[in-house]
Amino acid sequence: MMHIIPALLSPAQVRQCREALESAPWVDGRLTAGHIAVKAKSNLQLAEDDPVAVRLGEFILSVLAKSPYFIAATLPLRVLSPRFNRYEGGGAYGNHIDNAIFSVPGSPDRVRSDISATLFFSDPDEYEGGELVIEDTYGTHQVKLPAGHMVIYPGTSLHRVTPVTRGTRYAAFFWTQSLVRDDGDRALLLSLDRAIQDLGVAAPDHPALSQLAGVYHNLLRKWSDT
Numbered sequence: 001m002m003h004i005i006p007a008l009l010s011p012a013q014v015r016q017c018r019e020a021l022e023s024a025p026w027v028d029g030r031l032t033a034g035h036i037a038v039k040a041k042s043n044l045q046l047a048e049d050d051p052v053a054v055r056l057g058e059f060i061l062s063v064l065a066k067s068p069y070f071i072a073a074t075l076p077l078r079v080l081s082p083r084f085n086r087y088e089g090g091g092a093y094g095n096h097i098d099n100a101i102f103s104v105p106g107s108p109d110r111v112r113s114d115i116s117a118t119l120f121f122s123d124p125d126e127y128e129g130g131e132l133v134i135e136d137t138y139g140t141h142q143v144k145l146p147a148g149h150m151v152i153y154p155g156t157s158l159h160r161v162t163p164v165t166r167g168t169r170y171a172a173f174f175w176t177q178s179l180v181r182d183d184g185d186r187a188l189l190l191s192l193d194r195a196i197q198d199l200g201v202a203a204p205d206h207p208a209l210s211q212l213a214g215v216y217h218n219l220l221r222k223w224s225d226t
């Protein structure tokens with residue numbers, strides 16, 4: 001399922017990140033593209049070990065760790081450090097599906113990209129084009145969100161970024177390996193989680209609440225890999 005997590009970052013946090021991004025040393029995004037993706041990709045990225053990328057990446061990870069919506073929707077096992085891209089002057093990224101497995105720099109760990117995420121650092125009126133177009137079994141979604149908002153979507157999705165024909169589009173992107181690899185199973189757990197939260201408000205003393213919470217945990221136990 002695709003989810004939009006609004007206002008993950010406050011306007012002040014976006015401003016601070018933007019200042020750092022605007023003066024960072026950008027490099028050709030094709031340096032990190034595989035041999036198929038390289039033909040489709042035309043953007044700029046920060047090197048993974050760039051100090052700005054490392055610092056902002058750690059900051060975003062700390063925000064994600066406190067986001068109930070992100071945690072409930074992704075059930076994260078491992079979150080790869082965010083990367084950063086910049087599109088301008090007609091830059092685009094044609095249709096592709098992200099790599100399935102990523103290695104963690106400086107460690108033997110690998111992360112399966114169950115969930116892709118894009119966190120926007122430019123407001124929609126700052127640039128023309130630059131829509132993230134995601135195709136899933138329910139059709140095509142065009143995503144262009146205010147700065148500080150984030151979209152998450154299944155890593156299995158075909159997606160692209162349309163050419164940025166005016167202005168500059170800054171974003172962070174990263175992948176999450178979920179405790180529950182199946183997108184449909186995760187969607188069921190999120191739906192149950194939300195129903196339990198609502199019931200907790202409407203009928204906090206109802207005995208069925210603890211039964212339902214037990215069902216949630218037993219399904220999570222059944223479906224999760226650690």
Ligand code: NI
Pocket residue numbers: 096097098159
């Ligand atoms: Ni992609």
